[in-house]
Amino acid sequence: MLILLSACLIAQPATCRDERIELSYEATSAFVCLRHAQGALATWQASHPEWHVARWRCASKETLPKDL
Template identity: 50%
Template sequence: MKGLRALSARELDAGFLPMFLVMSVCLLATPATCHEERIDMTRGAPNPFICMRNSQSALAEWQGSHPDLTIKAWRCAAKASPSKDL
C-alpha cells in the first residue's frame, strides 16, 4: 500500500496497528461489477475503535473522488488480519 511505513517499537508498544478501511465498491453503471479497495488509516486511526470513528469522513472523501463507484460494504481491518468477504 502506498504511504505505509514500518511502525516504531514505541508506536507498537502504545497499541498502534497498521489499519485499513476495506471497502467493497461497485460500478454505478453495472452494480454487479465490484472489487475491493483499501484506504490506509494507520496515521489517523491507529486502532480499530478510532478507525471506526474516523471511517465516515474517509468514506465520504473517497466517494466524492470516485463518482462512478458506490460503496456497498466496508470494515476496518488490521493489516495482518486475514481477508474476509464483505
C-alpha cells in the same frame, strides 16, 4: 489500520471491486478506525463518483483478511 471496501459501478451494479484505504495515522483500535472511517469513505466516494460503496469494514494491517 485499513478500511476495506467493496465498491460497485452505479451504471453496472454487478461489476464490483475491492479497495483499501490506508489511514494516514496508525490507529490503535477498531473504535478509532470506525470513528474516522466516515470521513475517509466520503473522500473516496467524492473522488470516485461512478462507484457506490456497497460495504466496508476496518482491519489491522497485521491481520489482513482475504475477503471483505
